[in-house]
Amino acid sequence: MFSKTCEYALRALIYIAQQYKNDSRVGIKDIAKNIHSPEHFIAKILQDLSRKGFVQSAKGPNGGFYMDPQNLNISIADIVKEIDGDKLFTGCGLGLDQCSETHPCPLHEQFKSIRQDLRIMLETSKIQMFVDNLDLELTYLKT
Known part of the structure; x- marks a missing residue:
């Protein structure tokens, strides 16, 4: 990860x-x-x-x-963002550049909630x- x-x-x-x-x-x-x-x-x-x-x-x-x-x-999120950038919090689960709300990949909806939960966990840690x-x-x- x-x-x-x-x-x-x-x-x-x-x-x-x-x-x-x-x-x-x-x-x-x-x-x-x-x-x-x-x-x-x-x-x-x-x-x-x-x-x-x-x-x-x-x-x-x-x-x-x-x-x-x-x-x-x-927060752990601050460290992660500084070193790895914010792709973990914003990126596509399949790594597609064009994935978005209007052009979702097959994992988009499920991965969006996982990203949000991960962001909250790392920001509060x-x-x-x-x-x-x-x-x-x-x-x-x-x-």
């Missing part, structure tokens, strides 16, 4: 947020190991997300990635919610 870049970004942001609740900044090696991502790939993703303000970074011996408290309220569920061991991040 999401690109590999988006999957790694989501896992990394949730992991960083979980670690930072203890005021711990997290290095690339630690992030890559714990979310099962290639180091160079996650480094590039996090550099981009840092430039866009989704995560913060600090250099030096006590450096690493961390999250400002305000970023804990970022915040990073903090995932951190809380991980802390309560209701969910797990490791693959």
Whole structure:
């Protein structure tokens, strides 16, 4: 459903947020190991997300990635849109460019409701919610 870049970004942001609740900044090696991502790939993703303000970074011996408290309220939809665009929320289920209300594909009506439900779920899902569920061991991040 999401690109590999988006999957790694989501896992990394949730992991960083979980670690930072203890005021711990997290290095690339630690992030890559714990979310099962290639180091160079996650480094590039996090550099981009840092430039866009989704995560913060600090250099030096006590450096690493961390999250400002305000970023804990970022929705998963915001991250997905930033990385993968909004095609997940607006695109055709069959990938047809000309699919529309006036020129629907065979899946149009069914897929429209799925897209809407997905949009609502991702817009109401915040990073903090995932951190809380991980802390309560209701969910797990490791693959």
